[in-house]
Amino acid sequence: xxxxxxxxxxxxxxxxxxxxxxxxxxxxxxxxxxxVNNPYVYSLSLAVFCTAWTYYGSVGQAARQGVPFLTTYxxxxxxxxxxxxxxxxxxxxCKVQRITTLADFLSARYGNNISLGVLVTLVCILGILPYxxxxxxxxxxxxxxxxxxxxxxxxxxxxxxxxxLFITIALAGFTILFGTRQVDVTKRHEGMVTAIAFESLFKxxxxxxVGAYITFIGFNGFSDIFSQAQAVPHLRELFTLSPSQxxxxxxxxxxxxxxxxxxxxxxxxxxxxxxxxxxxxxxxWLFPLYLLLINLFVLPIALGxxxxxxxxxxxxDTYVLAIPQYFGKDVLTVVAFLGGLxxxxxxxxxxxxxxxxxVNNNLLVPIWLSGxxxxxxxxxxxxxxxxxxxxxxxxxxxxxxxxxxxxxSGQFSLVSIGITSFVxxxxxxxxxxxxxxxxxxxxxxxxxxxxxxxxxxxxxLVIPTIVQAELLPSHLLEQGLLGISALRPESLFGLTxxxxxxxxxxxxxxxxxxxxxxVSLFATVSVSERKQAELFVDVFxxxxxxxxxxxxxxxxxxxxxxxxxxxxxxxxxxxxxxKNFYQQYRTKPQREADYRLVSxxxxxxxxxxxxxxxxxxxxxxxxxxxxxxxDLFRVLDESQQLVYANQKxxxxxxxLEQLSQQLKQANRELQKLDYLKDEFISTVTHELxxxxxxxxxxxxxxxxxxxxxxxxxEQFLSTIIKETDRxxxxxxxxxxxxxxxxxxxxxxxxxxxxxxxxxxxxxxVSQLVKEKDISLQVNLSPTLPMVSADPDRxxxxxxxxxxxxxxxxxxxxxxxxxxxxxxxxxxxxxxxxNGKGIPAESQEMIFEGFFQAHNQTxxxxxxxxxxxxISRKIIEHHRGKLWVESExxxxxxxxxxxxxxxxxxxxxx
Amino acid sequence: xxxxxxxxxxxxxxxxxxxxxxxxxxxxxxxxxxVAGIPQFYLYIFGxxxxxxxxxxYLVEIKRLKP
Numbered sequence: 001x002x003x004x005x006x007x008x009x010x011x012x013x014x015x016x017x018x019x020x021x022x023x024x025x026x027x028x029x030x031x032x033x034x035x036v037n038n039p040y041v042y043s044l045s046l047a048v049f050c051t052a053w054t055y056y057g058s059v060g061q062a063a064r065q066g067v068p069f070l071t072t073y074x075x076x077x078x079x080x081x082x083x084x085x086x087x088x089x090x091x092x093x094c095k096v097q098r099i100t101t102l103a104d105f106l107s108a109r110y111g112n113n114i115s116l117g118v119l120v121t122l123v124c125i126l127g128i129l130p131y132x133x134x135x136x137x138x139x140x141x142x143x144x145x146x147x148x149x150x151x152x153x154x155x156x157x158x159x160x161x162x163x164x165l166f167i168t169i170a171l172a173g174f175t176i177l178f179g180t181r182q183v184d185v186t187k188r189h190e191g192m193v194t195a196i197a198f199e200s201l202f203k204x205x206x207x208x209x210v211g212a213y214i215t216f217i218g219f220n221g222f223s224d225i226f227s228q229a230q231a232v233p234h235l236r237e238l239f240t241l242s243p244s245q246x247x248x249x250x251x252x253x254x255x256x257x258x259x260x261x262x263x264x265x266x267x268x269x270x271x272x273x274x275x276x277x278x279x280x281x282x283x284x285w286l287f288p289l290y291l292l293l294i295n296l297f298v299l300p301i302a303l304g305x306x307x308x309x310x311x312x313x314x315x316x317d318t319y320v321l322a323i324p325q326y327f328g329k330d331v332l333t334v335v336a337f338l339g340g341l342x343x344x345x346x347x348x349x350x351x352x353x354x355x356x357x358x359v360n361n362n363l364l365v366p367i368w369l370s371g372x373x374x375x376x377x378x379x380x381x382x383x384x385x386x387x388x389x390x391x392x393x394x395x396x397x398x399x400x401x402x403x404x405x406x407x408x409s410g411q412f413s414l415v416s417i418g419i420t421s422f423v424x425x426x427x428x429x430x431x432x433x434x435x436x437x438x439x440x441x442x443x444x445x446x447x448x449x450x451x452x453x454x455x456x457x458x459x460x461l462v463i464p465t466i467v468q469a470e471l472l473p474s475h476l477l478e479q480g481l482l483g484i485s486a487l488r489p490e491s492l493f494g495l496t497x498x499x500x501x502x503x504x505x506x507x508x509x510x511x512x513x514x515x516x517x518x519v520s521l522f523a524t525v526s527v528s529e530r531k532q533a534e535l536f537v538d539v540f541x542x543x544x545x546x547x548x549x550x551x552x553x554x555x556x557x558x559x560x561x562x563x564x565x566x567x568x569x570x571x572x573x574x575x576x577x578x579k580n581f582y583q584q585y586r587t588k589p590q591r592e593a594d595y596r597l598v599s600x601x602x603x604x605x606x607x608x609x610x611x612x613x614x615x616x617x618x619x620x621x622x623x624x625x626x627x628x629x630x631d632l633f634r635v636l637d638e639s640q641q642l643v644y645a646n647q648k649x650x651x652x653x654x655x656l657e658q659l660s661q662q663l664k665q666a667n668r669e670l671q672k673l674d675y676l677k678d679e680f681i682s683t684v685t686h687e688l689x690x691x692x693x694x695x696x697x698x699x700x701x702x703x704x705x706x707x708x709x710x711x712x713x714e715q716f717l718s719t720i721i722k723e724t725d726r727x728x729x730x731x732x733x734x735x736x737x738x739x740x741x742x743x744x745x746x747x748x749x750x751x752x753x754x755x756x757x758x759x760x761x762x763x764x765v766s767q768l769v770k771e772k773d774i775s776l777q778v779n780l781s782p783t784l785p786m787v788s789a790d791p792d793r794x795x796x797x798x799x800x801x802x803x804x805x806x807x808x809x810x811x812x813x814x815x816x817x818x819x820x821x822x823x824x825x826x827x828x829x830x831x832x833x834n835g836k837g838i839p840a841e842s843q844e845m846i847f848e849g850f851f852q853a854h855n856q857t858x859x860x861x862x863x864x865x866x867x868x869x870i871s872r873k874i875i876e877h878h879r880g881k882l883w884v885e886s887e888x889x890x891x892x893x894x895x896x897x898x899x900x901x902x903x904x905x906x907x908x909x
Numbered sequence: 910x911x912x913x914x915x916x917x918x919x920x921x922x923x924x925x926x927x928x929x930x931x932x933x934x935x936x937x938x939x940x941x942x943x944v945a946g947i948p949q950f951y952l953y954i955f956g957x958x959x960x961x962x963x964x965x966x967y968l969v970e971i972k973r974l975k976p
Binding site: 253 | 927954970
């Protein structure tokens, strides 16, 4: 069989297989066993990114320039981790708002603006049509090269004269069949996606087969090819980047990074055909892996080709075919050809569907609907018209691409046209990314950014190609527009450090972004636009029911809505959809449609005719007389008041919270006090019981034992008296304390010489001191002022401190020092002993009542346990302070201060 | 170390590999020499690329960070 027939038959078989797979995909979906609901199929469908440019063009580029071809794949690889952040948001927005194309997306974001949709559509058409046409060119060229090399070109079989036309017709058929099945374009094209996933797998395997054959059989593995190439100076250069290429490397990576989600075909497969957001997660690593695999053999094939065809006798773009053919491997050659065919066809199919939806929703439908009243429209005519216009658009796009291939693109390489397309769609990046992350982006900003970016793109990248085609004079490139050298397209504004391509990317994106942000900052924003901005940026916070195209109290009749839906979706379809709506929102049919029904209808229509047209249609059934500006202002005003009231409410609740905190705190303190009181009472009663018990015991002994000697009786009676004294003292002290705490204690203040009080106290305890053999040192300042104090109370304090010191000072060689002096306007008295000292943690607790009682480390409580508590109260009532400084085993120093009277009253003696 | 959420991890991967695959770090590997029979630059790019895929597999499939 001749190669020619082999190619013809295998192409037909391949296309037949493609139709079959798409058909299978559709059928499985109808049976509820979707093949597309699967992260692997999703990831493979994303590989529609790899076109004939990848398949043939990368090798060509690598053969001519070396490593820079990798930027086209490193950009998307770098973008992949960000998919979960960027692409997921876009997917969610599109699902919620039933958006199907990029143009729809941007026009919906910026207030359902038709002109923006038109502009985006035009950008895409101008950017993508040449790109489609080079796929046709690649198919044509691949057939050509096979036949030329096998010497069968002369045979007169008509299709081989124009294989591109044959493929164009076949693809038009495929696209119409599997791309326009339903009126509602938000329905997924599962058959098409299945076929695309298959094509992605096929082209990868075919390329790997060719690469592996050339590397391991044609040559002796990677190192053989590389070491042979290294021996040739101009091939060795392909191993590295020259320093001047770093800028290109960066800009090309950036542009392809943006292209991976901005190309219409990528938007179609990644966003519109997405079944489940979570599929993105697996694609995050699967897709980069796909790209890595398909690039693995590019450089070896390129170098192999350069080594095999040293005189550049063969176009490097065709090495993938030419090398297997050179080795005489017919089957491998056909497989390589079919791989290229699959790369080209998948791109053409998806791009055509995406572009035709865009053209329909943003150009044709608005034109067709404009000026027509809803009442004139007939349902059958609408459906037929929609289907026909979609089919015609598909044919039109493919025809235009074919014509472009025939008459224009013949002279450009795959890569240069591909990159030009990438830069065109990259212009959508600022307004798209701004649209989903920045609420401040406005319609005017988006429009001006796009216009400027697109103009710069056209001027710097398209004009030079037109000049090359000799359709424009060459002095435009050399001298710039009107002879102004700053306007030379290949070095705009005199920027010459970058290559023509890099400066085009730099200027177009820079000016685009600046004007998008700049104009947005100064533009006024309409209410509906602000609302859309909110819904896009915060999409994860809103449910679909929040969407409302109507602001204010405008009246829409349910019947009108139903009528409108029926026009586009049919009577029975509308009935089902309405039933769904009532079920979903658990409401009943009403005469007037509420905002949820209106937005539901708008979303349904958006799936058929695009969001901006849907908005126009829904607005057409809104009662005109209710569309008043005043309503809008009233709503705005109301919402302002709401915001204000809300703030007030928040403030009040904050205050309340503070109050309740304070209340809780007070309650805690009360509970603590209550607890202390209880504890105090139980301690006091306990303390009272001890003397009572002993008094009672002695009384009983006296009563029961008349035979006791008088001495013994005497001894018992004196113990009873002592215990009674102790009780009395305790009771007095409790009463004292009670008086101080309740504030009823009166102090009999008079001017007192504190040294005199100290002397009196010393006299009182002198006997005790002598008995215990304690050395008492007295050190009183002779120049103390008189203080205002209650002398009886004061002596009580000093006696208490002294008796404590006597009690606790060292038993063998006890030592006490008492001193008084004037310091910083207060009279200070210290009582120092050399006892065991008080641990730091107990130094405050000893001033609380009955500390000893709770901490009976000593054998027996000495004293009532209230002495220090009362002393502190007394000093505090004199507006003084009483505290202790002590270290264990170093003794303790109790000090108190009393305020000295003002200088005028200072008395000295 | 506190386990980062998926978004942070993905952003970090993006930043790190952007750095690794651009000037000036790229220039370090930019040599024509052959390492194990493969051009050093080529080996570096594919190595970094594989490393990134490996990291993504680890985060998404093995570690299963909360999205």
